[in-house]
Amino acid sequence: ETGVTQTPRHLVMGMTNKKSLKCEQHLGHNAMYWYKQSAKKPLELMFVYSLEERVENNSVPSRFSPECPNSSHLFLHLHTLQPEDSALYLCASSQASSGEVAKDTQYFGPGTRLTVL
Amino acid sequence: AQTVTQSQPEMSVQEAETVTLSCTYDTSESDYYLFWYKQPPSRQMILVIRQEAYKQQNATENRFSVNFQKAAKSFSLKISDSQLGDAAMYFCAYRSPGGATNKLIFGTGTLLAVQP
Numbered sequence: 001e002t003g004v005t006q007t008p009r010h011l012v013m014g015m016t017n018k019k020s021l022k023c024e025q026h027l028g029h030n031a032m033y034w035y036k037q038s039a040k041k042p043l044e045l046m047f048v049y050s051l052e053e054r055v056e057n058n059s060v061p062s063r064f065s066p067e068c069p070n071s072s073h074l075f076l077h078l079h080t081l082q083p084e085d086s087a088l089y090l091c092a093s094s095q096a097s098s099g100e101v102a103k104d105t106q107y108f109g110p111g112t113r114l115t116v117l
Numbered sequence: 118a119q120t121v122t123q124s125q126p127e128m129s130v131q132e133a134e135t136v137t138l139s140c141t142y143d144t145s146e147s148d149y150y151l152f153w154y155k156q157p158p159s160r161q162m163i164l165v166i167r168q169e170a171y172k173q174q175n176a177t178e179n180r181f182s183v184n185f186q187k188a189a190k191s192f193s194l195k196i197s198d199s200q201l202g203d204a205a206m207y208f209c210a211y212r213s214p215g216g217a218t219n220k221l222i223f224g225t226g227t228l229l230a231v232q233p
Contacts, residue, residue: 004161042121043208043223057218076174104212105152106221108162 003027004109006091011117013081020112021076021112023091030095032074033106034066037088049074081116119144121211131232137184138194138227139207151185151192152221157205165207168192187217198228204215204231224231 013019025032034046048056049068063085065077067115074091092106120143130136143149153165168176168185175183179202184193196203209224 025164040126040225042225043221045220048220104150105164105167107164110161 003107004091004093006089006109006112008112009110010113010115012117013078013086014093015081015083017081018077020078021089021091021114023074023076023109025072025074025091025093025109026096027093027107028069028095029093029107031093032068032071033092033094034074034091035092036078037090038110042088047076078114081114083116086114086116119149119211119213119222120148121209121222121224123209123227125227126225127228127230129230129232130196132199132201132202134199134200134214135195135197138196138207138209138229140192140194140224142190142192142211144190144211147211148214150214151183152210152212153181153183153192153194153225154210155203155205156208156226157202159227161206162208166194179192199231201231201233204229 007022031050033048036044036046045058046060047066052068052071063080067075088111090111091109094104094106124139128136134176149170151168154162155165156162166176166178166181166183168183175185180197182195206226206228208226210221212221
């Protein structure tokens with residue numbers, strides 16, 4: 001479970017706080033993803049970065065701000081969140097556009113369990 | 118838009134028995150990839166098995182195998198000789214080929230319990 005790491009594993013924050021989630025991948029991949037996992041709902045893709053450029057933003061509220069400083073690191077900056085934002089936030093990485101599904105497969109981190117009070 | 122449906126929110130199986138988890142999907146594409154991911158309680162989501170739509174042969178990985186019915190748009194997962202460690206949430210996922218990203222579309226998951 002060391003291919004993709006996420007910190008912190010648990011986070012409790014108030015609606016006025018500012019916090020950041022961190023993801024790091026040690027697999028040499030060139031694409032990274034943020035997903036939101038809520039109970040009884042499919043995983044929701046939030047952001048995709050390919051070669052450090054954001055290539056997808058699925059109508060995520062502006063209170064979530066991603067940052068990808070290099071191909072190994074991905075951040076999700078949080079500010080003025082709402083209680084409904086409480087969820088498990090998963091990071092994943094893959095070798096995008098390699099043309100081989102075995103290499104294109106996404107590998108997930110353990111997630112950050114976020115609770116917004 | 119593609120969708121993935123897992124109609125079984127929960128399943129239960131006796132240890133050493135076989136269980137099949139259902140997944141159907143909707144797409145107009147002819148080429149795509151399908152995946153089953155496993156998420157144990159409080160642990161990382163890991164890939165169980167994957168299938169390329171252009172391959173007629175069903176994928177197998179040790180005790181895990183799929184029944185891929187392309188015409189019916191069905192992709193079920195069979196777990197043979199179930200073990201206690203198989204207890205987890207199982208997600209079916211769809212991906213279009215190519216492009217700059219590998220966007221996965223997930224189902225809502227099936228929670229599998231394994232009874233000793």
